[in-house]
Amino acid sequence: MTGGYMGKLLRVDLTSQTWTTAPLPEEAVLRQYIGGIGLGMRILLEETSPSVKATDPEAPLLLMTGPLSGTAAPSSANLAVISLNYDTPFAVATGHSHGYWAAYLKHAGYDGIVVTGRSERPVYLWVDDDRVEIRDASHLWGQDTRETERLIKRELGDEEKISVACIGPAGEAMLHGASIKNDRNHGAAKGSVGAVMGSKRLKAVAVRGTGEVPLAERSRFLEVCNRWQEAIMADPAPGEGAPSVGKLLSEAGIMRGYTYVGESHMLAGKNLTDPLWGERYARRMVEAAQNWTITPKESYNCTIKCAYDCRITTGPFAGFTASLCGGGENIEGAAAMIGVEDPGAAVALTDYFDAKGIDSSVAGSLLGMAYELYNKGVLTREETDGLDLSWGNYEAAMTLLDQMCSGEGFGGRVLRRGLKEAAQLIGRGAETCVLHIRGGGINMHDWRPAWSVLLGQIVAGAGVCWQGPGVDAWTTEPDLGYTEFAPGTIPEGKAEAVAKTQIKKLWEDTLGVCWFACWGVKGVLDYASQAIALATGWTDFDREEALTVGERMVNLQRVIAVQRGFTPADEFDISPRLLEAPAAGKAAGRSIQPYLEQMVKEYYRLMGWDETGRPTAATLERLGLAGLL
Ligand code: SF4
Structure with a gap:
């Protein structure tokens, strides 16, 4: 099997209470989609009819790792949770969590878990290397996430080497915003993946693994990872951007x-x-x-x-x-x-x-x-x-x-x-003050002083989420040529910054590392693509191919949305409050609204999409996605 991968998925059908293992797709497919949200979205697209809803039994819930998860790569802890989006029905959902769960699943021998069906009674899944059990969780239903983790670890007799990803009462009640929590301080929520898990009556997935991730060129892989690690904490030289x-x-x-x-x-x-x-x-x-x-x-x-x-x-x-x-x-x-x-x-x-x-x-x-x-x-x-x-x-x-x-x-x-x-x-003006984009919750800051982040949230393909941050706030992106912050409330350059940073971010979401080990890190495009090359043995894999993977991800999200009924009007289904000028502060009197339509058009043009927000045939062909629309 290609290095970096364990070579198999665990497939669980909760309706029949059965599980099986399945091989990963062929190597050429892995190279196009890598892992994490990439493989997850591809499986979801292939196996889900456009009429299926997020909480239908046949809708899959995918808990995916990446080829760098569980390796010596920095923060190699990314668990990508992929499902249909419960808040924005035409979109895919991609949530991210960290902690230990993803690494332990890799060490148990799996690259991901695909859960379908709906159990009649609450259950939890126990993956202990090769041993897999679907266990009764009736006694855990109603417990909060902290207590669920504690009780499962006690029940399985190991407080140290087991990681538990679980839902709490919010997921059981299938609330919008419900999350999947793991390792106490981590959780994935975007698209309400916890509600999808609750709809399957799956309370938790506990994992323990004792294996190791195979690597094509171990010593050179470790060298690259060390340099990457140092780059995260480096003080940038003058003119080379902000700290990561x-x-x-x-x-x-x-x-x-x-x-x-x-x-x-x-x-x-x-x-x-x-x-x-x-x-x-x-x-x-x-x-x-x-x-x-x-x-x-x-x-x-x-x-x-x-x-x-x-x-x-x-x-x-x-x-x-x-x-x-x-x-x-x-x-x-x-x-x-x-x-x-x-x-x-x-x-x-x-x-x-x-x-x-x-x-x-x-x-x-x-x-x-x-x-x-x-x-x-x-x-x-x-x-x-x-x-x-x-x-x-x-x-x-x-x-x-x-x-x-x-x-x-x-x-x-x-x-x-x-x-x-x-x-x-509620009515009576509630629609003007409720914060949402296409029914989903924004990443909770006030983005009105940072228009690139706001635009990124608006056009995000997995429902509103943080995937095209631009360079107005937090840090810069020296690998993309952005070594200075951009002024937050001018329209110029925002569409381009969102398009570029989104492509980079979605590539990073396929790897199996935490985005905080990538965001604003000088040289990370080279470090991460070299790490993939040395883990897998794809010796000519480079940063250009990495960015093509990211672009493929952005387009795949849009393909899923269009197939499931996205219309141009959906792009502007935005809370009026987010389009108002703030009454005070740095963005006082400044509103994105007069510029928004033009910014979205420019973003479409840069992405190779038509004026309705649909990827053109030429764009899909170039990215190996021909025929999907
Ligand atoms: S940086 Fe990422 S992987 Fe590290 S503790 Fe924070 S969320 Fe977890």
Whole structure:
């Protein structure tokens, strides 16, 4: 078998409660799609009819690794979760998580798991090298993600070498935004992959593996990986760009650098109504964290350690330890959207949402809408069944999430329906303030001061998600010729930056490494393509071929969308709030709206798509996708 791969997929049919193994596609196909979202989307496209919905039993849920997962490549921990998109029905969903799960699955001998069918009773899957069991999970149904991990490890008799990916009550209730959590501090949520897992009554997948990933040229592979690792943490020379995101976020770095988000007025405060409040929120958070005990939590072979546990020593949650993921969206999410003032309460609220297994972007947007309407006097206390949704009331937010999971109260009756439907049900202006793009939750910052990120979220092919960041915020992309930040609120250059960074990002999503080991790292296009060449033995694989893989991914997403009914109008199905000019802050008075149509047209042109957003026959032919549309 080609190095980097274990050579087989585990296929599980939960309707018949059976499993089997299947060989990976032939080598020529692997070279075109690599792994992760690439192989996952190809399998999904080949095996799913356009009429199938995300939560139908026949809809597959794919838990995929890449050829670098579980190797010495930096942060080789990427678990790519692929399914149909529960929030944006015509799109594919691609969620990403890290921790240890993907590496352990590789070591158990599999490149991925394809789950179809629906079990009659709750079950979990136990993969222990060659041994596979579908086990009863009735006693786990209803448990949160933390407790589910703990109970399964105890049941299987190994606290150390097992990784558990599971859903919580939000996934069981098939809530929009439901996530799949693993290794406590990690999770995948985009497209509501946790709801897809819940629809199959699959509570968890536990893995343990003792094998090793084969490599074509081991010693040279290790050399390249070492150079790549050093590049992540290198201080860029003058004129060579900004520090990489991996460097910025290293050792729980978000708790040091969060003021950047606030000062850039990108903090999603009070449902995007008050950027200046967001600036104060970020400052309070960083100050408070200086007195807390922050313990960075690593993933497999990851020296960045962006995730962390956080022992709160101040405020009403003093003494509580929260387990958090590593990005800024995490401490923003629902807490900032509803205006929580106390930093400890904000972190504890995030921990609560993670434990229930729901993503802060969808949950935060649902709550932000409800709190804004309540504080404007549009929603009454009678309608919320007595809940006081004054800005900052985190206890009510916890109750609302519980209601969404149980189906009771205002949360169960209204918010449980998801962003667009809940807004339509409320009416009275809710549609103008609910944050969404095509029904999905944005990555939770206020992107109105960073138009390339906003455009990237708008055109993202896997429903709204972070896949074409441009270079307005966080870092630059020296490998693409971007060594300086671009001004955030001008239209010029945004479409090109989104097209280029999206192609690079989606290539990186096929590898099996965490994006934080790639984003803004000088030389990473060469390091990663050399690592693939040396792992697999494809000696002439280079950065040009890598970018072609990325371009193939962007087009594959669009092919899936068009086949499943995407129309040009869907491109502009965007919350009006995201198109408004902010009232204050760095982007005050600036709106992307007058320029958006032209920016999208330019993006289409650069991608080789026609004016309706459909890849042309020539583009598909060039990328080996001929005949798919
Ligand atoms: S950078 Fe963060 S998310 Fe990525 S693998 Fe490392 S700890 Fe996990």
